[in-house]
Amino acid sequence: MSNNNFIQRENFIAEIYHNDDDDELLNTKEILRDNYDYICESISEEGYKLENPECNLFKELLYDDKVVGFVTYDYTKGVGDFSLNEIYVLPEYRGNKYFISELEYMLMGGSTISIYEPTHRIIEILLDNDYARKLDDNLVLTSINLDVNKDNAECSVDGHTLDDDMIHSCNLYDLNMSACLVLEDISSEDKTIIHYSRCLDDDNKYFSASSIRENINDDYFENIKNSILSNHEKYITTLMELEEQKPTADFDFDELIGRPPHLSDYLEGLINEQIITKDKALEIQAQMIDEYDNGLVLSESLLKRLEYLSMEDLINEEKIEEGFDSSEFELKCPYCEFPTTPINRTCDVCGYKLDNEAFAEAMSFEDIKEDIIENVKEMKNNGLSDEEIMYISREFTSSMKSGSEVDEEIEQMLLEIVSNVLEDKKQ
Ligand SMILES: [Zn+2]
Ligand SMILES: [Zn+2]
Known part of the structure; x- marks a missing residue:
């Protein structure tokens, strides 16, 4: 490919597209067709299939000033803020850690990131970079949440579907089947309910996922269950260790929040944009000083906490409108009552510090x-x-x-x- 074909960004800054209306997703294929014909060509030459060609956010990936790939996110599908649902880099530019750099960038910016329908190749990259570890020959635990497409996930029990109240996200991947696994009632004796993500084109091509799946039977799922139960302690310690290794943001309290009588630029900005009143800003500041001093908020989640508190009244109104009921959640945040997982150090929704004693x-x-x-x-x-x-x-x-x-x-x-x-x- 000649260099002239590349779109170039003179300022070395990747361009970002995002939708203004949350209900109307961006069409990734359209963006590619209209702006990056050489990426389109490469995708079709390679026979790569965009499994999830819609997004809220499209971001270019640059090599120096050249656009050599892209990453897309969906805000609505995952548990966290950003669910990465596609990443593509021109073959000749692979091996430059685009995917891992993207993860690090998001995590260190204080965002919660998950991966929507990861390919087997993505899981291999996670394994090579301390974001995942093997539990046994086939089962892999990941520190990044894996989001499962609920509508076309399959289940070890015929006709069983993932219901709406369940979080369709997991930290478990099966390298043999090339599938994310969502376990249900794992310890019940008589049944083994394991939901698994659909067969992706890429996994079929590189790992023969489809023909492997043809030979999967009840015993197979039984073995998965037994392996998890017998490796229970390893399961827990591995997840905790992976979580420890994950890069996190390190926000400076005084810079992000400010100390009275001064408000930070961030809070001043919220006032100027009329998102909150000055009184509310002072209230948030006082609350956060109190929480921070008492160890209820960690530096890594200060931004999330600030964002949440500035929206809190709206969120609470919505909760009432939608009849939010947290009594069903097995583990929830003591502050906002949204569901959490035992490995989370902080709440993905409100940034509050979670007590993991139960886990120990x-x-x-x-x-x-x-x-x-x-x-x-x-x-x-x-x-x-x-x-x-x-x-x-x-x-x-x-x-x-x-x-x-x-x-x-x-x-x-x-x-x-x-x-x-x-x-x-x-x-
Ligand atoms: Zn089920
Ligand atoms: Zn919370």
Whole structure:
């Protein structure tokens, strides 16, 4: 390809397109066709398929001043702020860490980023760059959330679909099937419900995903389940370690928020744009000083916190309108009550610091397990009926459970252990 073909940015600044109306997404193919015919050509020459050709934000990727690729985001599909739903770099410019640099850029800017329907090749890049690690030969844990397309995900149980209240996001990928896995009721004994993302063109081409999937049966999912259950502690520690390694923003409090009587440029900007009043700005500042001093907000999420607080009244109004009900969420943020995950240090919605003690507790699973087995045996020897023992065990595990997804899993596993002990005693 001759150099003249490239679109060039003299100031070395990538151009960005975004939609003004949230309901009307940008058509990625149209943007490419209208502006970057050489990228279009490369995509079709290579036979690459844009699986998700709509976005809220389209950003050029530059090599020096040349546009050599693009990345697109959807604001609405993922759990976090930005769901990366396409990235493409001209073949001759690959190997320059465009994808990883993009992740780092977003994370260090304080944004929550997830990947929508990642290809197997993307997962390999995550593995090579400490954003993912193998749990066993095929299962991979990622520190970046993977968003699953709910409408065309498949399930280990026929006719089972992902329902709307479930978060269609996970940290688990199967290299064999080339699929993101969303587990449901993993510890229930009689069923194995595993939702998995659809077969992508790219994975079919490079990893024969489609023919591999043809040979997938119930045993296959059973094995996944068993591997996760038996590697439970590794699962948890790996996720925590990956989370620790993730780059984070490091905002300066005085610069971003300011100290009275001064307001920061950011807060002044919000006042000038009439997003908040001066009184509200002072109120937010006072609240954030208090929270920051008390360790309730970390430096990495100051911007998110500030953005949230400036929108808080609107968000609360919407919550009321939509009949927001957090009682169903197993683990939620103590401040905004939106669902969170046990590995999150801070709330993805409001930036509040989360207490991960429940998670540390989960790590002593082996100790709890031994205690429970001892107790069950003792109760049995004291002549309690199986029903009574199950009842007491259930009371015990539910009092231990602090409401997180993982704890729910552990609770189920412990109850399973109890019933196994009782079963053994019968024989
Ligand atoms: Zn389901
Ligand atoms: Zn929150």
